[in-house]
Amino acid sequence: MNIITDHHVHSEFSGDCNTPIDDVVKRAIELGLKEVMFTDHQDFDYPSDEICFEINIEEYVEKIKKLREKYKEIDILMGIEIGYQPDLNDKINNLLNSHPFDFVICSIHAWNDIELDTGDLFKGKTQEEGYREYFENLKYCVEHFDNCDVY
Template identity: 40%
Template sequence: MFFDYHMHSHFSADSQMNMEEIIETAIKIGLDEIAITDHHDIDYKDDSIEFIIDKNEYLTALEKMQNKYKDKIEIKKGIELGVQLHIFDQCNRYLADDFDFVIASFHTAEKKDLYNGDFFEEYSQWEAYLQYLKTVYAVVKDYENYNVIGHLDIIRDYGNYDHKPDLMENKEASEIIAEILKQIIKKDKGIEVNTSGYRIDGENPMPSFRILKLYKELGGEILTIGSDSHSTDRIAQRLSSTSQKLKEIGFDKLSTFTNMKPQFHKIEDFAPKK
């Protein structure tokens, strides 16, 4: 069983791939299942771009692809939901019961954008990292309408810093991360392993292997894996090698989702079709 559970079509403002390009490439690579997870960020704090999806149009397009390719690949209705503390009700109304899989992600904190740098203006590097983690903790403590937290330590990818350390290097940060993971585990949620993270330091996905090891030690079991691809050349990138690293840490299964419920697959079976 080989799957990529984080990919973006043209319904995301930062991707130009159409759904058929994604699906045809996925089939060629040997994927058995994909979740297309386009960006929906309510009240996103950058006026230069809008990550809002017309849900009816999006779901109609997904259903069309499901029907067209039903004999070749399993396609799940996914979404990457930008979560903020003040939009829980809006998120819930948008999601309803219409998706197989929801990634809860953090592209803003304290109503400020991470990508354009606004969030970092009032903080030192580690202050920014800590404030971000506190925001994540506040969300996972009170919000539950999702399946996995996306790219948990994505804050490392932002900010104009020469050195981008593993967040586990800081005692206070590691303590907050542990509390985040405990909340996730307690509520039967999971985290994603996002292989686009290797661009940060060349050695780790998002979250880092140190965070993933802590998740395992705390009893975490629900893991999805995805490339976060915005172009066809990145689909399924480094999924196989990363899954083997996860096995070395001690994980023995990865998850897919149907109607927001996890199904588990042995890591040793995670490989392209022969």
């Protein structure tokens, strides 16, 4: 039996999404899904104030718990998408080790006050230099951080 699921779902708990988490669960049930996994963003020290990528983690955990009690016909999994930065390794691990996450995505959205989605990575650099810096950071992450399920 194949189970179709998406392990990269955001809700209003992520700064880049305004979809109520309840609506996502209801739609997943309508679609006949057996499970839904939330992996809302947690980026400590994100360099922009335009979007907040820090979850109110206690509220998030409590909301998932209530949804699990309310909707018995679907498995509701609590994940998180961590925005990895090397200098935040201990802070990230403390968060991940203090909550029962079902799934952890490790992403690199920023470092050294650079947002990757703005193109700032390439300012004052060649394209090759920018990509090299990105892949060197990714390599460091893979070598020094293993508290996740997928990069």
